[in-house]
Amino acid sequence: MSQRVVYLLGPEMLELRHVPVPEPGPGEILVRIEAATTCGTDVKVFRRGGHPRMLKVPTPFGHELAGVVAAVGVGVSRWKVGDRVVVGNSAPCHDCDYCHRGRENLCADLQYLNGAFAEMLLVPRRFVDRNTHRIPDGLASEIASLTEPLACVLHGLEACDLIRSSDVVVYGGGPIGLLFVGALRTAGHSVALADPNEGRLQVGRKLGADRSVLILRGGGQAREVRRHAHDPAGFDCAIDATGVSEVWSDAADSVRPGGLVNLFGGCAPGTSISLDTYRIHYSEITLKGVYHHRPRTMARALEMLAAAAFDARSLLTSERPLEELELALRSMIQKEALKVVIRPWH
Ligand SMILES: [Zn+2]
Numbered sequence: 001m002s003q004r005v006v007y008l009l010g011p012e013m014l015e016l017r018h019v020p021v022p023e024p025g026p027g028e029i030l031v032r033i034e035a036a037t038t039c040g041t042d043v044k045v046f047r048r049g050g051h052p053r054m055l056k057v058p059t060p061f062g063h064e065l066a067g068v069v070a071a072v073g074v075g076v077s078r079w080k081v082g083d084r085v086v087v088g089n090s091a092p093c094h095d096c097d098y099c100h101r102g103r104e105n106l107c108a109d110l111q112y113l114n115g116a117f118a119e120m121l122l123v124p125r126r127f128v129d130r131n132t133h134r135i136p137d138g139l140a141s142e143i144a145s146l147t148e149p150l151a152c153v154l155h156g157l158e159a160c161d162l163i164r165s166s167d168v169v170v171y172g173g174g175p176i177g178l179l180f181v182g183a184l185r186t187a188g189h190s191v192a193l194a195d196p197n198e199g200r201l202q203v204g205r206k207l208g209a210d211r212s213v214l215i216l217r218g219g220g221q222a223r224e225v226r227r228h229a230h231d232p233a234g235f236d237c238a239i240d241a242t243g244v245s246e247v248w249s250d251a252a253d254s255v256r257p258g259g260l261v262n263l264f265g266g267c268a269p270g271t272s273i274s275l276d277t278y279r280i281h282y283s284e285i286t287l288k289g290v291y292h293h294r295p296r297t298m299a300r301a302l303e304m305l306a307a308a309a310f311d312a313r314s315l316l317t318s319e320r321p322l323e324e325l326e327l328a329l330r331s332m333i334q335k336e337a338l339k340v341v342i343r344p345w346h
Pocket residue numbers: 039040041063064148149
């Protein structure tokens with residue numbers, strides 16, 4: 001039996017290959033992909049031809065998925081054929097200092113799983129044991145596929161340490177910024193969304209942003225954005241969901257004394273920003289870097305999607321079959337699409 005898998009060969013080079021369907025070994029499961037969603041990271045990986053931490057070409061890729069267990073290896077008792085599952089794209093060792101401290105996203109031996117843009121995915125034992133989750137009945141696969149990005153966002157929210165009804169600004173109305181808006185509203189906070197694209201601000205309002213701020217591209221917008229805060233001194237918390245260094249600086253300049261800046265969007269390696277040290281010191285500004293998710297946040301994200309806490313479907317712009325993955329990624333680069341649902345079996 002063979003299956004179709006999209007391989008990344010280098011910068012902007014994809015190939016649809018026919019490869020044998022793997023047999024699950026002891027402790028492993030084989031998942032038939034029902035829906036895989038495209039993500040900003042996939043676009044980055046597609047353009048750069050790999051990822052320093054996660055991917056060396058030639059390689060299958062894609063990491064947001066929902067599917068059905070198609071076969072189980074010896075010794076798997078928790079899953080059976082037909083179970084609907086979401087598989088996290090990383091699995092911690094549970095043995096290192098970071099894991100012992102509950103910071104599994106920083107695990108010294110964090111393993112990554114890629115290959116959602118395929119008909120089938122073999123899930124290694126560590127992922128089966130530690131980061132595979134049952135999809136609640138009635139939750140559509142394409143929504144369940146959003147578990148991974150929402151898990152990153154929930155992990156990021158925990159890092160914000162917000163008290164109830166905080167005033168938060170989110171920079172960037174891409175899928176991550178929009179998921180932040182939905183999750184912040186669900187937690188009872190008041191949210192301003194800042195983005196240069198009116199269409200994205202509109203989706204943000206649908207997800208619960210009570211203020212939207214149309215900004216210019218490229219930074220230098222903090223003063224204008226701060227005018228929309230409840231307190232003229234600034235927001236309680238500012239979240240960067242752009243990965244643009246100038247916007248990191250804007251986020252740092254958007255909070256009031258005692259505020260927290262969540263630097264969520266990853267910038268290119270080697271990027272630096274300059275900071276007003278006087279303000280950081282005398283106003284006790286907290287700057288926090290945030291990366292990835294933990295198995296527990298995956299579980300919570302899936303629950304939140306099942307509860308339909310916010311309109312996650314508004315992040316899904318279109319659906320395409322596997323052979324149109326490149327068109328899907330290009331539509332994201334053109335900012336025509338927020339996320340595209342890839343349906344390998346259609
Ligand atoms: Zn993602």
